[in-house]
Amino acid sequence: MITLDRASLRYGPILGLSPTTFQLPEGGGITGLLGPNGAGKSSLLQLLSGLLPPSGGGVKVFGEAPFRNPSVLARLGLVPEGDRLPSGLSADRWLRMMGELSGLSGEGLKAAMARALGIVGMADRAHLTFSRMSKGMRQRIRLAQALLHEPELLILDEPFSGLDPEARLTLMALLRDLAEKGTRILVSSHILGEIAQLTDRILLLFRGRLLAEGSVTEIRQLLDRHPVELRLTGEAQALARWAVEQPELAALRMEDGAVVISVRSPRDLLPRLQKAAAEGGIPLRALDPLDLNLDAVFQYLTKDHA
Amino acid sequence: MPIYAPTLPPAPDLHQGHPPALVLMRFDFTRLWRQKIGRFFGFAFLMMLLWKVARIYVDHLLQTNQAFRPMQDFAKTVLTQGADFQADLLNPASYLLWFLVALVGGGLVARDTLYRVRPLMYAHPVAPKDYLLAKLGFASALPFTILLPFALLPWLMSLLLAGTSGPVWVTVPLRLLPAMAVSSVLMGSLAVGASSMAATPRAGIGWVLGLVLGTGTLATMIHGLTGIRAIDGLNPVMLAEAWPQLFVGVEHPMVAWLPAVLGTAFHIGIWTFVAARRTRPSEVVI
Incomplete structure (x- = not known):
């Protein structure tokens, strides 16, 4: 058209x-x-x-x-x-x-x-x-x-x-x-x-x-320079232990009752996270993507091209 | 993912209406018709017209009634006669007409600029030349329509009262109508050009009056300083009044043929050019 x-x-x-x-x-x-x-x-x-x-x-x-x-x-x-x-x-x-x-x-x-x-x-x-x-x-x-x-x-x-x-x-x-x-x-x-x-x-x-x-x-997904941030809510220590073993992990930050991880390819990580949570391997209560919204995409793109 | 409609209703039947220039002209005429501005001007022009018609009747009485015979010579010295009289059928309305053209024409393009109407129009199947044609057409048709009864009614009255020997020449419409057309196009192009330079209708009125009076004053000053009468060809008011005189063959017209032709062509050309430039699509801002 x-x-x-x-x-x-x-x-x-x-x-x-x-x-x-x-x-x-x-x-x-x-x-x-x-x-x-x-x-x-x-x-x-x-x-x-x-x-x-x-x-x-x-x-x-x-x-x-x-x-x-x-x-x-x-x-x-x-x-x-x-x-x-x-x-x-x-x-x-x-x-x-x-x-x-x-x-x-x-x-x-x-x-x-x-x-x-x-x-x-x-x-x-x-x-x-x-x-x-x-x-x-x-x-x-x-x-x-x-x-x-x-x-x-x-x-x-x-x-x-x-x-x-x-x-x-x-x-x-x-x-x-x-x-x-x-x-x-x-x-x-x-x-x-x-x-x-x-x-x-x-x-x-x-x-x-x-x-x-x-x-x-x-x-x-095309913004490789900016890993996707995910907040995993649950038992923070155990979640952090599981996260550091994942090859996609780029950064990790501890919060009260949660851990915020930055991952490079969430599509690869998320099935494993889902499986681990379903099998009781990790004490995960909630998963929140922090920068998958338009606001974050806009900020990353304009910052990169400024 | 885009959502595709399973079926679409039939598209409306386009290309059935009038040409865009005609639609826009009609819209402007309707808008003017609804404005109260017409009451004052209507009354003023009607009074002038009545005076013209009364003059024909008075002239007829002087010619035919024995009781008025002693006044004939006096009337001949006070009232214009011959070709001057024919041209004078239009002239007294000149200043009032210029004022009306400024008042109405000044807002023609400026109003669309103020309300940012042109982007919308150009996003329809309307070409810039359609828009310009509509505005010029309206601004020129307005004075022509007002002058029309001034040319035709006294002529008709004269024919009815005295036949071919009446005070108004039988051939007057053939002479006055082309003169009116030239004067009207001059007025219209100047009004549209001035309006296209303004951002609001009020500013447009100011632009028209400023250009008419400004060029007139300038021409008069140069004429006074140099003594060259041809410079009066730059004065739009004098030009509008000169055309009827030229067409009926007045002995001493306000402006001679050549300066009148050149001056009118200059004004029409330059103001149409300005209007065309100022109403280009690149001048509109979404």
């Missing part, structure tokens, strides 16, 4: 995105585009949504270059960052114009508006002006405009920015529902927790470079 082949983007002398290569397959699902401010997320989204041509390399969406390509643009929906909308304008008038710009008209447009407003739960409030809407409601309307023409690819730039927790959860549920129904969703954020709650598939950008792509677990 999306192919970047050494695609880069320059803003004059400033490199917004270094030559980047990746592919996103056909079909539904959510991919998180993660990176701190200035990482190149918006640059990448500008390339994918056809707003700018790449300065180098190639970008293909649905097999074609998206820049000024109506056949590609008609198949994607964009929700840009920010929530500024003309304050005196009613949502339905705004949606009608956006729908017409997508090529809808007449009864088809009416049906599309009803469907999109129904999806975002705003069917009975679309007559309100934007000045009378909360931030969450405005974000839902922005999502509705992107859904009017039933895009196969939905691109959202920082969609959770400024939303309260309830509105955030509602929007996440909406996106998951859309993904389950077959829409490919690419959502950018600089907040790890948001992406971690939403999806396991990530593209990690840092300083204009794509550092990693894949699931959090896959990426974590």
